[in-house]
Amino acid sequence: MGDVEEFVEEAGLYFERLGLSRTSGRAIGWLLASSDGTADASELGGRLGVAKSSMSVALRQLEGAGLIVRFRPPQERRDRYRLEEDVFARAFRAKMSEFDAFSALAQRGLRAVGDSPGPRRRLELMRDMYGFMAREFPKLLDRWDQERESRQSP
Amino acid sequence: MGDVEEFVEEAGLYFERLGLSRTSGRAIGWLLASSDGTADASELGGRLGVAKSSMSVALRQLEGAGLIVRFRPPQERRDRYRLEEDVFARAFRAKMSEFDAFSALAQRGLRAVGDSPGPRRRLELMRDMYGFMAREFPKLLDRWDQERESRQSP
DNA sequence: CGGATTGTTCGGACACTACCGAACCAACCG
DNA sequence: CGGTTGGTTCGGTAGTGTCCGAACAATCCG
Numbered sequence: 001m002g003d004v005e006e007f008v009e010e011a012g013l014y015f016e017r018l019g020l021s022r023t024s025g026r027a028i029g030w031l032l033a034s035s036d037g038t039a040d041a042s043e044l045g046g047r048l049g050v051a052k053s054s055m056s057v058a059l060r061q062l063e064g065a066g067l068i069v070r071f072r073p074p075q076e077r078r079d080r081y082r083l084e085e086d087v088f089a090r091a092f093r094a095k096m097s098e099f100d101a102f103s104a105l106a107q108r109g110l111r112a113v114g115d116s117p118g119p120r121r122r123l124e125l126m127r128d129m130y131g132f133m134a135r136e137f138p139k140l141l142d143r144w145d146q147e148r149e150s151r152q153s154p
Numbered sequence: 155m156g157d158v159e160e161f162v163e164e165a166g167l168y169f170e171r172l173g174l175s176r177t178s179g180r181a182i183g184w185l186l187a188s189s190d191g192t193a194d195a196s197e198l199g200g201r202l203g204v205a206k207s208s209m210s211v212a213l214r215q216l217e218g219a220g221l222i223v224r225f226r227p228p229q230e231r232r233d234r235y236r237l238e239e240d241v242f243a244r245a246f247r248a249k250m251s252e253f254d255a256f257s258a259l260a261q262r263g264l265r266a267v268g269d270s271p272g273p274r275r276r277l278e279l280m281r282d283m284y285g286f287m288a289r290e291f292p293k294l295l296d297r298w299d300q301e302r303e304s305r306q307s308p
Numbered sequence: 309c310g311g312a313t314t315g316t317t318c319g320g321a322c323a324c325t326a327c328c329g330a331a332c333c334a335a336c337c338g
Numbered sequence: 339c340g341g342t343t344g345g346t347t348c349g350g351t352a353g354t355g356t357c358c359g360a361a362c363a364a365t366c367c368g
Binding site for chain 1: 156157158160161164165168171183186187188189190191237240242243246252255256259262263265266267270272273276277279280282283284286287290291294297298301302
Binding site for chain 1: 325326327328329330335336
């Protein structure tokens with residue numbers, strides 16, 4: 001197994017841990033390492049050794065998650081796929097909705113527990129922690145965007 | 155179903171999405187909402203309606219993840235469990251190791267792809283993005299710690 | 309010592325998900 | 339048109355993880 005294949009397999013494992021399917025993860029890995037950053041379904045299926053039905057669902061999953069974009073070059077008959085620009089920052093932004101959700105959960109918890117002080121203290125801490133993150137994390141991503149752009153243009 | 159029970163169930167769903175088991179998530183929810191923030195296994199098992207064997211593994215899982223601590227009051231015969239201080243920040247810190255792992259994965263990818271410029275650009279971006287996060291996210295958590303402490307002692 | 313209580317471990321049942329191959333649509337082309 | 343190609347959908351299957359009840363080990367108590 002060549003070095004690139006090894007990287008693809010490992011990327012599959014990593015992304016699987018993030019909630020994607022193994023196949024989706026390997027597809028991302030392959031796109032990352034491919035020379036022009038694009039591929040079509042049969043190409044990917046062949047390289048990764050998965051059925052075309054599986055590729056179909058995996059790619060649609062990735063498209064739905066906003067990690068790849070599907071496009072069709074003029075005159076071509078098959079779709080091609082390429083990674084979204086700065087996929088990873090994008091994945092982070094998606095995960096951020098989680099912060100708000102947790103904060104809201106804590107808020108509902110607060111309504112549920114009435115006014116016993118212990119639970120209130122814990123749930124308020126939870127709510128504020130996730131509120132803090134929901135507020136501050138986007139700023140961090142913005143700073144990364146700046147750093148990225150400033151490096152691309154000099 | 156009372157409001158608290160509803161909160162517990164919902165918390166179970168949330169934490170399950172983070173990779174914990176459903177039962178573990180519900181246990182956390184129950185501890186969050188409980189009046190003194192502690193419980194023993196049979197208490198939890200009774201409330202949540204799960205077998206004591208399941209409680210045993212769930213609690214050990216949580217203990218291993220550093221989210222709860224097990225202790226035994228003097229003269230008592232059964233263990234009790236309480237949430238770790240600021241569980242959520244703790245969970246975040248644990249997740250941060252992920253950043254380094256991804257950065258390292260990208261680095262290995264770079265070694266694999268040789269010197270074709272396209273893949274190199276993508277993988278360098280990935281490496282640097284996670285590197286940036288691994289560097290900056292701890293600072294964010296530190297700022298949260300400060301904010302938390304400054305509010306506890308005014 | 310027994311007997312009882314607490315916690316862990318084990319085997320089996322169950323649900324869930326990813327995957328495959330086959331069947332199925334839709335678009336294009338000779 | 340009929341045939342070919344690209345893509346989706348569907349039924350069945352294998353693998354994984356969670357849970358339960360039962361058996362087990364360890365500790366305490368009368």
